Amino acid sequence: MRPSRFLLAALAAAQVGYARLAGAAGRRERDRATRAVVGLMLAASTAETLEAKGPARAAALHAVAAAVPFAAEMIGVATGRVFGSYRYGDGLGGKVAGVPVLAAAAWTLMARPAWAVAGLVARRRPARVAAAAAALTAWDVFLDPRMAAEGYWTWPGGGRYEGIPASNYAGWLVTGAAVFAVWSMLDGDEDGRDGSSDGALALYVWTWAGETLAGALFWRRPRVAAAGALAMGACAVPALRARLRR
Numbered sequence: 001m002r003p004s005r006f007l008l009a010a011l012a013a014a015q016v017g018y019a020r021l022a023g024a025a026g027r028r029e030r031d032r033a034t035r036a037v038v039g040l041m042l043a044a045s046t047a048e049t050l051e052a053k054g055p056a057r058a059a060a061l062h063a064v065a066a067a068v069p070f071a072a073e074m075i076g077v078a079t080g081r082v083f084g085s086y087r088y089g090d091g092l093g094g095k096v097a098g099v100p101v102l103a104a105a106a107w108t109l110m111a112r113p114a115w116a117v118a119g120l121v122a123r124r125r126p127a128r129v130a131a132a133a134a135a136l137t138a139w140d141v142f143l144d145p146r147m148a149a150e151g152y153w154t155w156p157g158g159g160r161y162e163g164i165p166a167s168n169y170a171g172w173l174v175t176g177a178a179v180f181a182v183w184s185m186l187d188g189d190e191d192g193r194d195g196s197s198d199g200a201l202a203l204y205v206w207t208w209a210g211e212t213l214a215g216a217l218f219w220r221r222p223r224v225a226a227a228g229a230l231a232m233g234a235c236a237v238p239a240l241r242a243r244l245r246r
Helices: 003-024 027-053 055-079 102-121 125-149 166-187 198-218 222-245
Strands: none
Touching: 003 027, 003 198, 027 055, 027 102, 027 198, 055 102, 055 166, 102 125, 102 166, 102 198, 102 222, 125 166, 125 198, 125 222, 198 222
């Protein structure tokens, strides 16, 4: 079994356990579990990229996907621009300029799956950049409400969607587009229809399905479950169809 597939299976098991036990755990235990799940997701995503691209290109892709958003986050926390006015709590660990280092992992772990999904539905580079930015942002429809509710970050001004402002999602789209514009130059020759990105596609599809079920059954947030299912599904379903046709 490829390492990425083993890690994806371990991730699925860990996320199911996390969803079932998080409500009964104390704050410190939940914080540790959250950091562990993020680390496992990053490991699964990075392993898949290494298998598909080799060490040099994988390192370059993940470095871009971590550094560009982290810089945007530092600007955002300091100025209230890019995403809107927000601040991080202490649950995600050590910070640089008010932004947890783990935030970089959150961006880069879903960048490769979003790029793979986009490659199955858009062949021209500008269209793929836009589709990948949308696929990445769709994940945050699940992520932001739950993490904000847990206190990992807060939006003092609130917003119309579960207390999250629309500026956050605009910021994700712009930041994601910046990341994938660079990726299009580093990795523009990939054609995922040949099966080379199946591992990344599997991680995106599992995240879509897993977050939908967890939101509805464990977190008891049906609005988030429905909104996230529609957002990620709008990206995942066409990608799955394209891959199955191939």
